[in-house]
Amino acid sequence: MTRHVLLIEDNEQNRYLTTFLLQQRGHQVTSAVSGPDGIELARRVPFDLVLLDIQLPGMDGYAVAAALKADARTRAIPIVAVTSYAMVGDREKVLGAGAQGYLEKPIDPETFGSEIERYFAPRGAP
Amino acid sequence: MEDRGGAASSAEGDDTLARLQLAALDAVANAIVFTDARGTIFWVNAAWASMTGYSRDEVIGQNPRILKSGAQDKAFYAELWRTVLAGRVWRGELINRRKDGSTYHEEETITPLCDAAGKVTHFVAIKQDISERKRVEQRLRESEERALRAAQELTVAKERAESADKIKSAFLATMSHELRTPLNSIIGFTGILLQGMAGPINPEQKKQLQMVRDSSRHLLALINDVLDISKIEAGQLEVRCEPFELSPVIERAVASVRPRAEQKGLALEVSAPAGLAPVSSDARRVEQVLLNLLSNAVKFTDHGRVSLEVAADAERVSMTVRDTGVGIRPQDLAALFQPFRQLDTGLSRNHEGTGLGLAICRRLAELMGGEVRAESEWGGGSAFTFVLPRRRGAP
Ligand SMILES: Nc1ncnc2c1ncn2[C@@H]1O[C@H](COP(=O)(O)OP(=O)(O)OP(=O)(O)O)[C@@H](O)[C@H]1O
Ligand SMILES: [Mg+2]
Numbered sequence: 377m378t379r380h381v382l383l384i385e386d387n388e389q390n391r392y393l394t395t396f397l398l399q400q401r402g403h404q405v406t407s408a409v410s411g412p413d414g415i416e417l418a419r420r421v422p423f424d425l426v427l428l429d430i431q432l433p434g435m436d437g438y439a440v441a442a443a444l445k446a447d448a449r450t451r452a453i454p455i456v457a458v459t460s461y462a463m464v465g466d467r468e469k470v471l472g473a474g475a476q477g478y479l480e481k482p483i484d485p486e487t488f489g490s491e492i493e494r495y496f497a498p499r500g501a502p
Numbered sequence: 503m504e505d506r507g508g509a510a511s512s513a514e515g516d517d518t519l520a521r522l523q524l525a526a527l528d529a530v531a532n533a534i535v536f537t538d539a540r541g542t543i544f545w546v547n548a549a550w551a552s553m554t555g556y557s558r559d560e561v562i563g564q565n566p567r568i569l570k571s572g573a574q575d576k577a578f579y580a581e582l583w584r585t586v587l588a589g590r591v592w593r594g595e596l597i598n599r600r601k602d603g604s605t606y607h608e609e610e611t612i613t614p615l616c617d618a619a620g621k622v623t624h625f626v627a628i629k630q631d632i633s634e635r636k637r638v639e640q641r642l643r644e645s646e647e648r649a650l651r652a653a654q655e656l657t658v659a660k661e662r663a664e665s666a667d668k669i670k671s672a673f674l675a676t677m678s679h680e681l682r683t684p685l686n687s688i689i690g691f692t693g694i695l696l697q698g699m700a701g702p703i704n705p706e707q708k709k710q711l712q713m714v715r716d717s718s719r720h721l722l723a724l725i726n727d728v729l730d731i732s733k734i735e736a737g738q739l740e741v742r743c744e745p746f747e748l749s750p751v752i753e754r755a756v757a758s759v760r761p762r763a764e765q766k767g768l769a770l771e772v773s774a775p776a777g778l779a780p781v782s783s784d785a786r787r788v789e790q791v792l793l794n795l796l797s798n799a800v801k802f803t804d805h806g807r808v809s810l811e812v813a814a815d816a817e818r819v820s821m822t823v824r825d826t827g828v829g830i831r832p833q834d835l836a837a838l839f840q841p842f843r844q845l846d847t848g849l850s851r852n853h854e855g856t857g858l859g860l861a862i863c864r865r866l867a868e869l870m871g872g873e874v875r876a877e878s879e880w881g882g883g884s885a886f887t888f889v890l891p892r893r894r895g896a897p
Binding site for chain 2: 387389390392393396397400431460466467481482483484485486488
């Protein structure tokens with residue numbers, strides 16, 4: 377079933393890669409290159425999921441997640457954070473900021489799609 | 503007046519008593535001086551003479567101001583005189599100068615003597631040299647100040663170290679991100695192409711793409727090793743404590759080295775007890791340690807076999823990777839776990855690697871509350887044992 381994913385990622389190649397993998401599985405992808413752009417989009421479009429890069433220049437992924445969770449219009453959208461840190465407490469920090477899922481780069485193209493799909497809310501749910 | 507016996511002997515008795523009192527005053531350890539109302543000295547005791555360095559003859563008729571060191575100001579002396587001229591006792595500390603010029607601290611009590619009309623007629627000053635006490639106090643103050651300074655320096659050093667740690671971990675985070683970001687797309691796109699997700703590829707393209715993939719995975723492994731050892735050294739490595747099944751972890755590690763073992767014609771065997779109970783630790787790190795030990799065994803063995811033996815008791819699981827490879831010289835066993843240390847195996851070809859594997863293994867095992875031990879015989883193969891507690895102990 378087609379879902380609409382918002383991808384917030386600043387690196388062009390990685391944006392293409394993720395978009396390609398999700399489109400292969402039949403999903404629609406809209407991307408934003410910065411946190412504020414992503415938040416702005418999320419307020420206007422009913423996305424099924426936000427795929428959020430944590431290491432964004434300017435407003436970082438933690439702040440983006442917090443902003444999305446603080447806004448009634450975007451609060452219900454599940455967030456999956458993608459990070460390349462893997463430092464002490466990162467996972468806890470990401471989940472604490474309101475993300476439902478956490479993936480580490482580099483992603484595995486074979487399993488990426490199915491991992492993301494686990495976080496879609498069941499269709500028909502509020 | 504006290505009753506001193508018969509009235510007849512009274513005058514003689516008074517005289518004797520006065521002589522005795524003077525002798526007693528002369529013998530006490532405190533320095534005593536008698537002056538008239540203007541301060542002119544008419545009697546000092548022996549202690550006073552030895553304290554000031556002036557003989558009795560030198561000072562009779564003098565004023566005690568000959569002892570002034572100048573360390574205390576006019577107002578200080580004015581206050582002293584105001585007190586005693588008002589008929590009140592003065593107590594305080596004076597910094598005076600001896601005849602030889604050296605200064606000393608004295609503690610002094612000046613008692614004015616008044617006539618019937620209440621007019622001051624004489625002064626009695628009793629004093630004691632407190633220079634030694636002052637020196638001790640001064641030393642105490644100095645060492646307190648030193649301790650305080652040391653504590654402040656320590657705080658500054660600690661803050662500096664903490665900010666250095668912060669810089670270090672921020673640097674590691676940036677490095678980790680900057681290195682993985684391009685690798686993420688290299689590995690990702692190679693995978694996409696190899697799977698034919700972007701269209702069919704011919705066998706030669708497939709072969710070359712596999713090489714790209716293997717090289718980039720290798721590069722990723724190296725980056726991970728360098729970041730891991732840096733993180734370990736910066737105290738930044740995260741070790742989880744979650745229950746998991748050991749068997750799939752073991753299987754994954756063995757499966758990763760199987761292709762290479764087969765290529766080299768080595769037998770690869772696993773023996774583990776059936777029904778291994780779950781452990782609480784970090785599955786990913788356990789797999790990393792096993793994989794390192796297994797790939798070393800395969801790397802440094804040209805003939806024979808590599809085996810993994812798993813044994814478990816209530817407290818811990820021990821996993822021994824045994825090989826029939828080149829072995830390790832006894833003198834090299836100690837250096838084995840140091841970072842960047844690759845031993846001279848005596849073989850003509852160079853083995854690839856950075857020499858970080860075992861250093862990381864040992865530190866990871868320790869972070870999980872366990873250890874890695876090595877036994878080897880030069881030319882007779884090696885055995886590396888990874889001991890893992892069933893529940894991770896305090897890190
Ligand atoms: N099973 C073994 N048999 C013989 N020598 C070994 C074995 N395992 C390790 N060594 C020796 O110890 C050295 C250090 O091992 P370590 O795993 O730390 O580094 P490496 O394998 O050379 O590189 P890396 O693991 O970082 O790719 C090796 O270079 C090798 O000389
Ligand atoms: Mg190694």
